[in-house]
Amino acid sequence: MSGIAYAEVIGDPIAHSKSPLIHGFWLEALGLSGDYRRAHVRPDALATFIAERRDDPDWRGCNVTIPHKVAVMDLVDDPGDIRGTIGAMNTVVRQKDGTLIGTNTDAAGFYAPLAELDLEGAPVAVVGAGGAARAVLFALARANVGHVTILNRSPLKAMGLLATFGLKGDVVGLDAALPPVSLLVNSSSLGMTGQPPLDLDLSPLPEEAIVYDLVYSPLKTGLLKAAEARSLDTVDGLDMLIGQAALAFELFFGAPPPEGRDDELRALLVAA
Numbered sequence: 001m002s003g004i005a006y007a008e009v010i011g012d013p014i015a016h017s018k019s020p021l022i023h024g025f026w027l028e029a030l031g032l033s034g035d036y037r038r039a040h041v042r043p044d045a046l047a048t049f050i051a052e053r054r055d056d057p058d059w060r061g062c063n064v065t066i067p068h069k070v071a072v073m074d075l076v077d078d079p080g081d082i083r084g085t086i087g088a089m090n091t092v093v094r095q096k097d098g099t100l101i102g103t104n105t106d107a108a109g110f111y112a113p114l115a116e117l118d119l120e121g122a123p124v125a126v127v128g129a130g131g132a133a134r135a136v137l138f139a140l141a142r143a144n145v146g147h148v149t150i151l152n153r154s155p156l157k158a159m160g161l162l163a164t165f166g167l168k169g170d171v172v173g174l175d176a177a178l179p180p181v182s183l184l185v186n187s188s189s190l191g192m193t194g195q196p197p198l199d200l201d202l203s204p205l206p207e208e209a210i211v212y213d214l215v216y217s218p219l220k221t222g223l224l225k226a227a228e229a230r231s232l233d234t235v236d237g238l239d240m241l242i243g244q245a246a247l248a249f250e251l252f253f254g255a256p257p258p259e260g261r262d263d264e265l266r267a268l269l270v271a272a
C-alpha cells in the first residue's frame, strides 16, 4: 500500500536542524501532499536505517548531516564523483526501483548567490579547511577563480585542499594580513555563536569586494558587520542554507521551490 511521499534529514544530534522548517514551508506553499521529517540516527544504526528506507516506496530520500556525511557514501549505489572531490555527501535520493543516488548540494548552494558574477581569474580568500570549505573550494574551482589564499589554523590540512581541487594559491595563518581579493569567504566555525570571533582587518579589500559568511547563527556575524561598515557587498549563511535545500527539494519532490517566497522563509528561519 502506498502512503504519503516523504523525505527527511538524518543526523546525531538532529533536533537543531532547520531543514524540516525549510522543506515544510515549501511543501505547504506549493500545496504538495508530501512530508519532510527529522530522524535521529546514531552511527551504529546508519546502515540498517538506510537499508530499511531503501525498501520503502514512499521514501524519496534524505538530507544527511553530522556525523554521517562520510559514512553514507558507502551505503548508496551511485555516489557519483563525490568521494574523490568534496568527500562528503549531504543528499541521498531514492529512485523508483529502490537504487540510491548520493550527491552534495552544498557546493551549488554556496555558489547560487554568486552565479551572476564573473569570478574567472579573480583572486579569492577562504577562511577554514573543514567540510564546508571543501564544498566552497569545489565550487570556486569550477568557477575558474584565480589565486586562492586559504587562512586556517591547521596549514597542512589547507594545503591538501588546494591540491585536491587543483587550485593555485597559498596557505596562511589566521593572523595574516588579507590580500586584496575580490571575494572573501568564511567557511570556518569562527564567529558562530559559542565559538571565538573571526577578527580580520578588512582594510586591504577593494571597494568592489564581496564578503560571504557561511555562518548563519548569528545571521549578522562580526565579519558581515565589519564588511557593512566598509560598505562592501555581503552574502550571509541563510542564502547557502536555502540554496542547498532548494536543490535537494527538487530531487525529492520533483518540483522546484516556489519563487518569490525567500524573504518570508528567511523571516521564519530567523525567528525559529
Ligand code: NAP
Pocket (backbone or CB within 6 Å): 106, 127, 128, 129, 130, 131, 132, 133, 152, 153, 154, 157, 187, 188, 189, 190, 192, 195, 196, 214, 215, 216, 237, 238, 240, 241, 242, 244
Ligand atoms: P568543520 O568541518 O568542523 O570545520 C571547522 C573549521 O573551522 C576548520 O577549518 C577549523 O580549523 C576551524 N576552526 C574551528 N574552531 C576553531 C578555532 N577555535 N580556532 C581556529 N579555527 C577554528 O565544520 P564545517 O562543517 O566546515 O562548518 C563550518 C561552519 O560553516 C559552521 O559554522 C557551519 O554552521 C557553517 N556551514 C554553513 C552552511 C550553510 O548552508 N550556510 C553549510 C555548511 C556549514 P582546523 O582546520 O584548524 O581545525
